[in-house]
Amino acid sequence: MDPVVHLLKGLVAIDSVNPALVPGAAGESAVARALAEQMRSLGLTVHIQEVSDGRPNVVGVLDGRAPGRCLMFCGHIDTVGVAGMSQPFDPVERDGRVYGRGSQDMKSGVAAMVDAGRVLQQSGGLEQGQLIVACVVDEEHASIGADALVTRWRADGAVVTEPTDLAIAIAHKGFEWVEIETEGVAAHGSRPADGRDAIRLMGRVLTELDALDRSLQSRGTHPLLGTASLHASLIQGGRELSSYPDRCHLQMERRTIPGEAPGSAAREVAEILGRLSAADPAFKGSSRQMFARSPYQIATEHPFVAAVQEARSSRQTVADGTPALIGMSFWTDASVLGDAGIPSVLFGPSGAGLHGVEEWVDVASVITCRDVLVELARSWCSGR
Numbered sequence: 001m002d003p004v005v006h007l008l009k010g011l012v013a014i015d016s017v018n019p020a021l022v023p024g025a026a027g028e029s030a031v032a033r034a035l036a037e038q039m040r041s042l043g044l045t046v047h048i049q050e051v052s053d054g055r056p057n058v059v060g061v062l063d064g065r066a067p068g069r070c071l072m073f074c075g076h077i078d079t080v081g082v083a084g085m086s087q088p089f090d091p092v093e094r095d096g097r098v099y100g101r102g103s104q105d106m107k108s109g110v111a112a113m114v115d116a117g118r119v120l121q122q123s124g125g126l127e128q129g130q131l132i133v134a135c136v137v138d139e140e141h142a143s144i145g146a147d148a149l150v151t152r153w154r155a156d157g158a159v160v161t162e163p164t165d166l167a168i169a170i171a172h173k174g175f176e177w178v179e180i181e182t183e184g185v186a187a188h189g190s191r192p193a194d195g196r197d198a199i200r201l202m203g204r205v206l207t208e209l210d211a212l213d214r215s216l217q218s219r220g221t222h223p224l225l226g227t228a229s230l231h232a233s234l235i236q237g238g239r240e241l242s243s244y245p246d247r248c249h250l251q252m253e254r255r256t257i258p259g260e261a262p263g264s265a266a267r268e269v270a271e272i273l274g275r276l277s278a279a280d281p282a283f284k285g286s287s288r289q290m291f292a293r294s295p296y297q298i299a300t301e302h303p304f305v306a307a308v309q310e311a312r313s314s315r316q317t318v319a320d321g322t323p324a325l326i327g328m329s330f331w332t333d334a335s336v337l338g339d340a341g342i343p344s345v346l347f348g349p350s351g352a353g354l355h356g357v358e359e360w361v362d363v364a365s366v367i368t369c370r371d372v373l374v375e376l377a378r379s380w381c382s383g384r
């Protein structure tokens, strides 16, 4: 068995469900220990960065014999929950696939990047530069791991090994969460003169959001990502049938594309509320931004993108018609690295069922991914 597959199975067998998603879940400490041990045994210098209680990033460093460029591999070691899965931590291998929670998202990517360190070490080490293998916590929730990572570590290029079907992803969307509240006046349902219906006031906001979404989706399309969009995610209001509701509360999500200024959603909502109060002085509403993460994009012609493309084509028969450069709809840690000034791409194995009840990864693609990473480390770190 290829060592990368052995490592992958070992990682899948360790429960590392994110405790911020599933209260009481195992968290990343056991898988972090295993990875630290693995990288130490390969001769990498291992750094443990305690991000929060019992949730450590593990960073392995391989120094070249001469100065050169620094390359980072970055992968998250948490997974989503396992509800509905029969054997989430039993890494069954069948028909060229490994099944189990995290097999695709993204213990296969983590195994590929750690095992790339092994191949480099066993073939005489790194000639030049430095390789940083960063295993981070909490990507499936708030990415506190990646946030902590960039406070201590920098690189001249980074590959986030999320599953991309062996394509190179150079862009993804961002998101913003905004909370809106409308304020009415509670009153007995029989006394319309005394009451003001906060839910119907929110209805006006929803109508505006509907128009905004249509406008977002009719604006310029990003060539790899499509358009921005929004949806009303959660709504709450009212106390009982016979009363005018005094409050209605909405939490919405806006997906952003590169080129949109940070805070776009919060500003758009504030404008809507301003317009509604100008039209009716009795309208009362307020909003605040809850959380936001930027979209990510790196230029097609960036030298790091070219280096990854070259490494990929040296190790892969690109005959299957998949485009080499793609965009991904979902947000990833590449945005955190990019915001910290590290040119980043996503490149990882193929599979299916991420976050689903049957998750698997294609074994051959894990091996190819590892081989491409090795090739990239040799060329990029030496400045070739």
Ligand SMILES: [Zn+2]
Pocket (backbone or CB within 6 Å): 076, 105, 106, 139, 162
């Ligand atoms: Zn992931």
